[in-house]
Amino acid sequence: MILGRVIGHVxxxxxxxxxxxxxxxxxxxxxxxxPAFATRHLVATDDCDAGVGDDVIICLGAPxxxxxGGNDMPVDAAVLGVVDRIEWRPEAMQExxxxxxxxxxxxxxxxxxxxx
Amino acid sequence: xxxxxxxxRLWATRQAAGLAGRKMLLVRPETAARxxxxxxxxxxxxxxxxxxxxxxxxxxxxxxxEVADKDIVIAIxxxxxxxx
Numbered sequence: 449m450i451l452g453r454v455i456g457h458v459x460x461x462x463x464x465x466x467x468x469x470x471x472x473x474x475x476x477x478x479x480x481x482x483p484a485f486a487t488r489h490l491v492a493t494d495d496c497d498a499g500v501g502d503d504v505i506i507c508l509g510a511p512x513x514x515x516x517g518g519n520d521m522p523v524d525a526a527v528l529g530v531v532d533r534i535e536w537r538p539e540a541m542q543e544x545x546x547x548x549x550x551x552x553x554x555x556x557x558x559x560x561x562x563x564x
Numbered sequence: 565x566x567x568x569x570x571x572x573r574l575w576a577t578r579q580a581a582g583l584a585g586r587k588m589l590l591v592r593p594e595t596a597a598r599x600x601x602x603x604x605x606x607x608x609x610x611x612x613x614x615x616x617x618x619x620x621x622x623x624x625x626x627x628x629x630e631v632a633d634k635d636i637v638i639a640i641x642x643x644x645x646x647x648x
Binding site for chain 1 (some may be wrong): 565566568580586587593594595596598605606607615617618619622625626636638639640642643644645646647
C-alpha cells in the first residue's frame, strides 16, 4: 500500500463495461516507488468517498481488484482508505531502502508538472 | 492505472502471434516523458486521452490471455479536473 494525495477526477463515458460504476480519481503518490510511478501519478478507483485534497491509502494489483469489486475488475489501483492523520519522521525517508520497495530517496512531494 | 494521451498508432509486420490483429497505440503518460505501447481494448485513436491499466490479469479480462502486452486502454476520457 502506498500513500498519495487526491488531485483530481476523471470522467469517461466510453470505458470497460465492468468499470461503469467506478469512480476514478487521479492521485499523486507521496512516496516514489519504482517502476510503477514513472508516470508520477496514478488513476485509482474509489469506494471511500475520497475527494480532492484528501490523503489516501492506495493498494495496487490483485488486492486493488478485490477492493474494487472482485477479481474480474480490470483495474490495478484502488483507494482503500482516507487518511485522518499521519505521524512520520521525514528524515528517515531520505535513506534509500528505508522501507521495502523504495529504491531511492524520496524527492519532494512536488506537484504534477508537464513533462515537456 | 495512469492517464495518458494517445500520440500515435504502431504497425508491425513481424510480430508475436498474440499481437496479430491487435490495434497498438502509442500512449504518452500525462506527467512523464516516456512512451508506452498499449493495446486498445476500446476504440481509441490518436488525440484521445485514455486511462491505461497494467498487468496480466487486466489483460486476461479485457483483450484475452493470448495477447503479448500488459498495458491496456480501459477508458477513453471525456474530461478530467486536476487541482494544482
